[in-house]
Amino acid sequence: MFADKTIAFIGSGIMGEAMIRGLLTKNSISADRIIASDPWQPRLEQLKAQYAIQTTKDNREAAEAGQIIVLSIKPQSIPLVLPEIRGHLRSRDLLLSIIAGVPIRKLADGAAHAAVVRSMPNTPAQIGQGITVWTATREVTDEHKEQAREILGSLGKEIFVDEEEYLDMATALSGSGPGYIFLFMEALIDAGVHMGFSRRVAEELVFQTILGSVEYAAQSGKHVAELRNQVTSPGGTTAAALYHMEKGGLRTVISRGIWAAYQRSIELGRGKSDKGPEL
Numbered sequence: 365m366f367a368d369k370t371i372a373f374i375g376s377g378i379m380g381e382a383m384i385r386g387l388l389t390k391n392s393i394s395a396d397r398i399i400a401s402d403p404w405q406p407r408l409e410q411l412k413a414q415y416a417i418q419t420t421k422d423n424r425e426a427a428e429a430g431q432i433i434v435l436s437i438k439p440q441s442i443p444l445v446l447p448e449i450r451g452h453l454r455s456r457d458l459l460l461s462i463i464a465g466v467p468i469r470k471l472a473d474g475a476a477h478a479a480v481v482r483s484m485p486n487t488p489a490q491i492g493q494g495i496t497v498w499t500a501t502r503e504v505t506d507e508h509k510e511q512a513r514e515i516l517g518s519l520g521k522e523i524f525v526d527e528e529e530y531l532d533m534a535t536a537l538s539g540s541g542p543g544y545i546f547l548f549m550e551a552l553i554d555a556g557v558h559m560g561f562s563r564r565v566a567e568e569l570v571f572q573t574i575l576g577s578v579e580y581a582a583q584s585g586k587h588v589a590e591l592r593n594q595v596t597s598p599g600g601t602t603a604a605a606l607y608h609m610e611k612g613g614l615r616t617v618i619s620r621g622i623w624a625a626y627q628r629s630i631e632l633g634r635g636k637s638d639k640g641p642e643l
Contacts, residue, residue: 366393372430375437376402386518401426427452435461446474453477458508465632478503484534489519496522497534536625
């Protein structure tokens, strides 16, 4: 798939490295066909030593070297980076963005390039357990799409959607989702400590409970409400806990929070703030 292609990563932070590591681990591409750019020289030296890839501090050089250009920078760097690579992409090249909150039109106009893939990964992608929602412009070819699937698949699972509006929904649900899960985990751990467990034991109990529950739900093929009913005996401990959670509006608060994230994602895409959500 990438036999005669070079992938250029513009921005070599945590997510950029996760893609590089994933592609090399899967033997999708050889190290000499990857080039990474970053303004910080020690970072480039680290990546070169660890992965034997090409590196540069010049974004233009990276864009010219690659046939697939991956933008893995922070949203606030867009005004600086897009003018640098503008005019340095060929019509047959693919521009793939993992930048949160930046719409396709802004990417295409800024880079003067029509074939653009926009994606929304989440932080578990750093260990290859993420989920990425992505879409593409009409100019993205079938070959480009297969290449995008391979690159985004290096982060975990990927889902293609036809309309860009779903990216804002994905930002609110799966992109920001780990933050909700971590908050819930924190609350469970604190409750365990309050009851008398040491923090270490409380953390172990919570981590494995959530991990096991997720795996069980994924393998069962049953609706999560059915699974919840299985562990909720009439008049039992789970029923008592769930009664107070529902009475406190937990379900409503979660729904409202995700809706607020969705609305904020739309605002950021319209340029109401220069700083978008970060991965």
